[in-house]
Amino acid sequence: MTAMSFFHDYQREQEWNISKKELLELVEVGVLAEEDIDRAVAAKFNPNRCGFEGKGEIWVEDILNLGISPVKLIENVRERFTSLGGIIFEGCSLSRLYIFDDAAVLQAADGNVLASRLVIDATGNFSPIVKQIRGGMKPDGVCLVVGSCARGFSNNSTSDVIYSSSSVKQVGESKVQLFWEAFPAGSGPEDRTTYMFSYVDPQPRCPKLEELLEAYWDLMPKYQGVSLDDLKISRVIYGIFPTYRESPLPAAFDRVLQFGDASGIQSPVSFGGFGSLTRHLGRLSDGIYEAITGDFLDSHSLSLLNPYMPNLSASWLFQRAMSAKQRTSVSSDFINELLSINFQCMQKLGDPVLRPFLQDVIQFWPLTKTLGLVMITKPQILPSIFNQVGIPVLLDWSRHFFMLGSYTFLSTFIDPLIRPMVNSFPPKTKYEWKRNLEAWKYGAGLDYEL
Ligand SMILES: Cc1cc2nc3c(=O)[nH]c(=O)nc-3n(C[C@H](O)[C@H](O)[C@H](O)COP(=O)(O)OP(=O)(O)OC[C@H]3O[C@@H](n4cnc5c(N)ncnc54)[C@H](O)[C@@H]3O)c2cc1C
Structure with a gap:
C-alpha cells in the first residue's frame, strides 16, 4: 500500500502554539521521535495567563507554552513519510474526485489521475469536499x-x-x-x-x-x-x-474521510486545530488502519471514525456565550465578568478541573462542579446567561450535557464489560464496537489524563 499526499504549500512561518503533552502524541503514535519534536520547538515560555480586564487574572503552567515551527515539523514528517515509501505531489491541487465501488479516483488540476482505496480529506476549514457535503450551508x-x-x-x-x-x-x-x-x-x-x-x-x-x-x-x-x-x-x-454545530462531520461518501479542521473536530472556542489533531491522532490512525485492512470503507463505517461527541457539542454554548449580541439588555461587561467568574471557580476546584478545560477537553464532572460553584458563588448572573445565549440554545445544550453524563457512565461502567468480548466478535462488528467504545471515551473527554 502506498500513501500519497497532495498539497498546496506548507511554508507557514507563523508558529503553532501547543503544550508538550499534546505534541508527544506524535511520538506515541510513531510519527516522529522525541528529538524531532525538540528540534521543531522554536519557543518555550511559562507561566501562561488567563486575564480578564479589570477583574483579575489567573496564572497556569505548560498551557500552549511551546511555539512550534510548522516548517521544521512538517519537514521532519515529510522525510519520514517519503522514507517509508510515501509519495508527495507538492504544489498540486486536487480538482475532482470520482467514487466507484472499488476505488476513489482523484484528478489533479494538471489533469493527472490517481486511484486510491481511501481518500483522507485534510484540506482544512475551506475543504471543497466539505463545502459540497454541507451544501454550501452558512456556518453557525x-x-x-x-x-x-x-x-x-x-x-x-x-x-x-x-x-x-x-x-x-x-x-x-x-x-x-x-x-x-x-x-x-x-x-x-x-x-x-x-x-x-x-x-x-x-x-x-x-x-x-x-x-x-x-x-x-x-x-x-x-x-x-x-x-x-x-x-x-x-x-x-x-x-x-x-x-458548524453539526460537528464532527460524518463521512458523506464511501472511501472519503474528513480529517483535521475539515472534519470539524477542533474546539469551537479555541480553534486550536493542531492540538486537537494530535489528540485524536492515535484513535484515528488505529481506526483508519482497521478500516483499510478490513475493507470497511463505506460511508457508514467511516462515519464511526468521526462520531458524535457530546463534549464537543456542549462547548458550542461557550462560543455563543462569548459572542456579543447586537441588541441586548445584558451589561456590556457581561462576557468579561462571566469568564472571570468561571475561571475563578475552576481555579478553586483545582487542576483536574482547570487543566482539561484549558486544553479543550470538556468532561462531565469538572463541568458540573464548575457550573455548581458558579451558581452558588454568583446566582445573580444566571438571568443574564439566559438572556445572552437564549432558551433554544440552552435547551439544545442540556441535551448534550445529558449525553455527556451518559457517555461518561457508558465509558466508565459499560466499556469494561464489553471490551473483553470485542475480540471474539466477527470482524465488522469488532470494528464497529471498537469505534463505539472510542466514541464514549473521547466524547466524554476521558482520553485526557493529567
Ligand atoms: C492565524 C492562525 C493561528 C493559529 N494558531 C494555532 C495554534 O497556535 N495552535 C493550534 O493548535 N492551532 C492553531 N491554528 C489552527 C491550525 O492552524 C489548524 O487547526 C491546523 O492547521 C489544521 O490543520 P489541517 O491539516 O486540518 O488544515 P490546514 O492546515 O488548513 O491545511 C489544509 C491544506 O490543504 C491544502 N488544500 C486546500 N485545498 C486543496 C486542494 N483542492 N488540493 C490540494 N490541497 C488543498 C491547503 O493549501 C493546506 O495546505 C491557527 C490558525 C490560524 C489561521
Whole structure:
C-alpha cells in the first residue's frame, strides 16, 4: 500500500502554539521521535495567563507554552513519510474526485489521475469536499482573528492564553467582544505574536477583517504596554474559523474521510486545530488502519471514525456565550465578568478541573462542579446567561450535557464489560464496537489524563 499526499504549500512561518503533552502524541503514535519534536520547538515560555480586564487574572503552567515551527515539523514528517515509501505531489491541487465501488479516483488540476482505496480529506476549514457535503450551508458561528508578529517587546517571557476586553466594542457596523492571545515567538527574544479575535454571528453586518485589523492597531499597544513606533512588524496574520454545530462531520461518501479542521473536530472556542489533531491522532490512525485492512470503507463505517461527541457539542454554548449580541439588555461587561467568574471557580476546584478545560477537553464532572460553584458563588448572573445565549440554545445544550453524563457512565461502567468480548466478535462488528467504545471515551473527554 502506498500513501500519497497532495498539497498546496506548507511554508507557514507563523508558529503553532501547543503544550508538550499534546505534541508527544506524535511520538506515541510513531510519527516522529522525541528529538524531532525538540528540534521543531522554536519557543518555550511559562507561566501562561488567563486575564480578564479589570477583574483579575489567573496564572497556569505548560498551557500552549511551546511555539512550534510548522516548517521544521512538517519537514521532519515529510522525510519520514517519503522514507517509508510515501509519495508527495507538492504544489498540486486536487480538482475532482470520482467514487466507484472499488476505488476513489482523484484528478489533479494538471489533469493527472490517481486511484486510491481511501481518500483522507485534510484540506482544512475551506475543504471543497466539505463545502459540497454541507451544501454550501452558512456556518453557525465564525471566529475572526487578526494579529501580527513583531519585534520590540521588552516584556516577553510569559504568554496570554486568553485575555478578555472589559466591554463590548463597536467595530464597523457591529458590536463585538474582543479577546486577545499573546505568545513569545522563536525568532528573537523581543519577538512576540499577538492575536485579537472575536466570535461573531455570520451575517452581512458582521465586521470585516480590515475593520478588525484597524481596531487591533488601535488597541494592541495599550493591551501590551508598547508603542507602535517601537515595534518592527515581521508579519500580519489573519484568519476566519467557521463552526458548524453539526460537528464532527460524518463521512458523506464511501472511501472519503474528513480529517483535521475539515472534519470539524477542533474546539469551537479555541480553534486550536493542531492540538486537537494530535489528540485524536492515535484513535484515528488505529481506526483508519482497521478500516483499510478490513475493507470497511463505506460511508457508514467511516462515519464511526468521526462520531458524535457530546463534549464537543456542549462547548458550542461557550462560543455563543462569548459572542456579543447586537441588541441586548445584558451589561456590556457581561462576557468579561462571566469568564472571570468561571475561571475563578475552576481555579478553586483545582487542576483536574482547570487543566482539561484549558486544553479543550470538556468532561462531565469538572463541568458540573464548575457550573455548581458558579451558581452558588454568583446566582445573580444566571438571568443574564439566559438572556445572552437564549432558551433554544440552552435547551439544545442540556441535551448534550445529558449525553455527556451518559457517555461518561457508558465509558466508565459499560466499556469494561464489553471490551473483553470485542475480540471474539466477527470482524465488522469488532470494528464497529471498537469505534463505539472510542466514541464514549473521547466524547466524554476521558482520553485526557493529567
Ligand atoms: C492565524 C492562525 C493561528 C493559529 N494558531 C494555532 C495554534 O497556535 N495552535 C493550534 O493548535 N492551532 C492553531 N491554528 C489552527 C491550525 O492552524 C489548524 O487547526 C491546523 O492547521 C489544521 O490543520 P489541517 O491539516 O486540518 O488544515 P490546514 O492546515 O488548513 O491545511 C489544509 C491544506 O490543504 C491544502 N488544500 C486546500 N485545498 C486543496 C486542494 N483542492 N488540493 C490540494 N490541497 C488543498 C491547503 O493549501 C493546506 O495546505 C491557527 C490558525 C490560524 C489561521
